Amino acid sequence: MHTLPRGQHLWRFELSLADDRPVWASGLVKSFGKFEAVKGVSLSVPKGAIYGVLGPNGAGKTTTLRMLLGIIDPDKGERCILGESSPRNVSQRVGYLPEERGLYPSMKAREAIAFMGALRGLDWAEGRRRADAALEAAGLGYAAHGKIRKLSKGMAQLVQLLGSLIHKPDLIVLDEPFSGLDPVNQELLERLILAERDRGATILFSTHVMGHAQRICDRISIIAGGKVRFEGTVDEARTMLPMKAQYVPCSGDDKVGGLLPADAERIGNAWRFTVPEGGAERLVTDLIRAGHGIAGLSIERPGLHDAFVRIVSAVKAEEAEAVA
Secondary structure, three states: OOOOOOOHHHHHHHHHHHHHOOEEEEEEEEEEOOEEEEEEEEEEEOOOOEEEEEOOOOOOHHHHHHHHHOOOOOOEEEEEEOOEOOHHHHHHHEEEEOOOOOOOOOOEHHHHHHHHHHOOOOOHHHHHHHHHHHHHHOOOHHHOOOEHHHOOHHHHHHHHHHHHHOOOOOEEEEEOOOOOOOHHHHHHHHHHHHHHHHHOOEEEEEEOOHHHHHHHOOEEEEEEOOEEEEEEOHHHHHOOOOOEEEEEEOOOOOOOHHHOOOOOEEEOOEEEEEOOOOOHHHHHHHHHHOOOOEEEEEEEOOOHHHHHHHHHHHHHHHHHHHHO
16 A cells, blocks of 8 residues: 655645645734734635635734734744745735735836736736736726826725736735725725636635625634634624514504514514514414414514624623723
8 A cells, every 4th residue: 555755644734724725823912012912813714715804993903914924923823824834935926905005106007006016026017018907997097107196095095906916816915905995996896806716816804894794705704802703604693693573564453562572673663573583484373363464574684794793792891891
């Protein structure tokens, strides 16, 4: 029977893990003076996924991303990017949009994009060619030869984003990419992110706006108080909360309240309440047997925003209790 040389099986296992999980971290800790910003964050990002790091302002999202990229080093813990424990060894395979935007204001848009590509090893001529194509595809072809200082804040942000993608990186890290963009450009950014995933890239981005994460993320982590409080799919986060129902009785039927769950609340001519554990079918049966009509009944599944608020609020309550 063929056997591998000693240690080769371990090497192949680690290579396979790096292929399947291009980003992972275990127990990352980072303090700034006496303030512990990150308190043991662990992440595992599947290859080809859009992975959202969600959390309120000050949760530790940016610090976590910077540790993953090697911009700052953790005080404790391990990290691995594209199979490397030293992120700078694979920097040319990574595209990064930092929270702090920054372009040379006197540069033309196409030159700024090509310059960012050159920093990642892309040939200048190829960078300019790709820049023209990328600006045209994003609806900014007219601004290719315009200087950055003459662009709006949102347009300049898109130019910097295109620059972070121009070398076709295997891993794309975006820190609060939707901040400062109008709704039209937010939708454009979502399409760009989806296109990069379809190309085969892995995307890791931070945000505190739940709508974007709910629409495009394959998996998420919710960070609060410097720790990961939830990790999984958007659907898994949403199922943490019970569904809500809105029931509209027939006109003149005002005696229905006693049959509804205890948290039922009258809003105009409708009742809103939590769907009982047995589901809405039994409730509907009870209403009909009691002679109450149903003019309307809708079941609403909680959104990611609701789950996020529940998780973060619980953490804040724990912290407040600990201080007290």
